[in-house]
Each structure stands twice: as C-alpha cells, then as structure tokens.
Amino acid sequence: MSITSSENVFDLYIDGKAYRPEAATYIDVISPATGKVVARVQNASSVDLDVAVAAARRAFKAGEWRNMKPADRSKVLYRIAQQIASNAPELAALEVAASGGTIKRILGLDIPAVVDLFMTLAEEVKTYQFVEYISPRPFPEQMHSQIIKEPIGVCGLITAWNFPILLACMKLAPALACGNTVVIKPASNTPTSTIRLIELIGEVVPAGVVNVINGPGAELGDAMTLHKDIDKISFTGSTEIGKRVQRNAAETLKRVTLELGGKGAAIVMPDADIERAAYGALFGVYFNSGQACESATRLIVHESIYEPLLQRLKEISETVVVGDPMDPATAMGPMSSESHFRKVMSFIESASRDGARIVSGGDQMSVPNCEGGFFVRPTIIADVDNGMNVAQQEIFGPVLSVIKFSTTEEAMQIANDTIYGLSAGIWTSNVVEAQALARRLNSGSVWINDWHMMRTDVPFGGYKQSGYGREFSKYSFESYLETKAITTSFETNVANKALYKIVHSL
C-alpha cells in the first residue's frame, strides 16, 4: 500500500499508520531538474511532533521491540532489506524527482548499499556483546559484574537532502538494530522517499517503532533537539546547524551524533599514475554533482605533474554527461535547488576574483527537457591558494579546486589546514609510504588510490568540525546504546566485607 494519492500528496506516518495533521498545510516538493512541483507533503507542527514522540515512547515502553532477542531482531532487519530491495524502482523514482540525484546512482549504488547495510547489521546484531561478564574479583571481596548495553530510547533522526534514503538508513539501521524507536525528519525539500521508506519499514516492525514527520528545520528541527522526551539526536547536515543542534541538545543533555560538512583533500604525489589520478579525482568531486560531504574538493598536486594532470582533468571533465537525472545515461544531475545553485555559482565567481584560473566549466548549463533546471557545468579551478574561499568553504557542487605543492610536508600541511576532517586521500605508486602519510591526515576516512570507498562494515564519520560518532558497521551501535554496570556481591558474612570496616566496627 502506498500512502501517495493520485495528486501526489503525501501524508506523514506515525504509530503504524498514515497521519494527517489537523492544520492540513503542505510543503511543495520541487524537482530541481525542471523547477516544477512534483509532490505536496503534509507539514507537521510541534503538536504533530509531540504525537510522533508519544507514539515512539509508547512503543519503547511496551518493550516488544527493545526486548526482542537480537537473533529475532536480526530477522526483522533482513525483512527490511527485502522490503527496500523489492520496492527499489518506486523509492528511486521518488528520490530522483525530489533531489535531482541520478537514477544511475540511486538504483546502482544507494539502494544496493542500504540493502547491504541492513544485512550487515542483521549479522552484527547476532554476535554483538550486548551483555559482557567481567571476571569476579577476589579482592576486596567476591563480586561479580555484568556490563549491559541497552537501547537509549526515543531517537530523533534529522537528515540532509543529498542522499535522502542512504542518510536515513545510515541512522535507522543501527538505531533499530539496538532496539530504539525513532522519529525521523528528512530535509523538507526531499521528504518523499523517506516517507515511503518509513511506511515500508513500518509494515515489518511494531507500531510506533518508526515514525516520520516533515517540516522546516528552523522550526521542527529546533522542536526536536529541544524536546524533553527525545533521548538522542542523530543529525546529518551542515556544520553551522550541527553546532546549533549540539547547543539545543545540551538543554536536556541528549546524546548526540553529528555527521557534518567536509572539505576533502586528495594529495597527488609525484609518482602517481596521472591517468588513474585524473579519472579518480573527478569521480571524487563529480559524484552526485559534488553534493557529497566526503567529496574530494581540494586536489593537492605535486608541481612536477601539475600541468600534465590539469590537461587530462580538463579533457576528461568535458566528457562527463550532465543531463536529465531520470535518464540512465546521465552521470550528473542538477544542483538540489535554485538557492543552492546560486550559492555554487557565487563560489566560482569568487575564485576568479581571488586570482584563480578557471580551466574548465564555470558556468550554468542548459539541458534538453530540463529547461527550468539548476545545472552547473563541471568546473575545474587551478592555481588555488588554500586560503581562498573555494579552498576553505564547502561549495557542495561540481567544482574542483587544484592546489600546487613542492614538498610532502607542504602537502600534509595544506591537507590538514581546514576546520573539517571527514575525508582525505593520497594518489601514489608507493602504497607503503601512503600508509604512513594516511596516519598524519586528520580525517575520519583516508582513501589511497580511490575515493568514496565506503563499506557497510567499516565505520564512517568525522574528525574536527565534521562532527563525531560513527555510522556504518558495528561501530555505529555505540552511538545508540547506553552502558549499564550491574554488580552483585556474593559475600554473605558481614564480617568479611572489606569496605564495611570503613564505617562499621567489625
């Protein structure tokens, strides 16, 4: 059953069923490829948020989900993977229409990745040490301890628009694996695929375990992060809003996970294979039209290969197919919205003003059948100084900033000279030296001779102002669990109780 009506009006999903707010106001979802409205979604108020949180709290307290044996929860996670896989075309079409991400990427990568993620965590949950027994201590007396990992409770999940299904699942999979209940708020310009996803998951978990609301982050996001009955916030979005989330969450000392911005630095060593580095660097920055937090936006190139590499980057860049995101041949779609498009263009203009050289692209593109769309031509900017705006700020578009270096020390210094620490990488023929260099990069992920090398069994997350906490793999469980220590005394003779003597005359 789909909750979409023939007019493409989407309800919310709370407590196991479609939910319509009393006020019945809507937010239009606009296709960034055409500028046209593709759906209307119910707009939730703080009252509707309360309804969703109350449903999640009831489901948590009822205990059916959190007390389910991990082996049984594992089976449910497998069923969620199945639900997603068997509804892939519908989920992908919703996501393309709202986000402008390409059908090639969403069907070819995102959906298989989230199916794999649920299956990976379905396996992990079976063997994860939710209970650990610590050896009894003979001194000062016999005592026995268990360390118990318990779900935190009601988790508020807030996601960005660039990979709506993927970002949602990166939070939902570990939150559910650990026995929590959730209320998710997707980005208000791309809510449709998340609503459908939650409806599909809702069919295989108890009512109230998953709930979705929709509305502007400035109001609903604040209401979530300040909410007294939400125990944890997991947020994916900009560093600026991430700081606000952390401040708000401090009011009730909510547990917080932050997946924030990035300014990935890829170092091209003098011994790198130019052809591999050129294709790889552009894959690193043009994936999802550059709208990826872990993008390789700064290419730090040794002076000895600088000009030949630039030449190859330009040639390859001009072959990248920009077009209608629903066309399976399209590699790059539009910017996600008009305002974002304007922001990306203003960064490119600032580079020219700052004295950098536009080697390729730099302008708007018109795309057949997508006349109202917000397309930026793939852009390479050379002679960038790391102090320039384009090197320091997150552009979030198909824009590569190329920086020259002379010594390895200088390359390391430039790569780490950023407030962010999400991704970094090295292109080289010397993978032994690369291991040592990787240790010196202040970043949560380091990729050698490739980019975007994410695995569902390997943790992903940031250093510095790219946030904290990890997603993917069993390491993500830690962010969705509390740790309890239960210690039992087996000493029955009061006179033998060593510490009692501090208080009693024994």
Ligand code: NAP
């Ligand atoms: P954003 O403006 O920070 O928005 C992200 C989410 O936060 C949206 O759902 C937004 O709602 C909501 N929000 C807005 N104001 C809020 C508030 N006061 N309190 C709570 N939530 C609030 O980010 P964006 O521009 O949409 O997304 C791009 C950013 O996400 C980039 O910086 C990118 O690097 C980052 N990102 C990071 C990762 C990672 O894993 N590290 C992954 C993907 C993206 P509305 O949509 O209604 O405004």
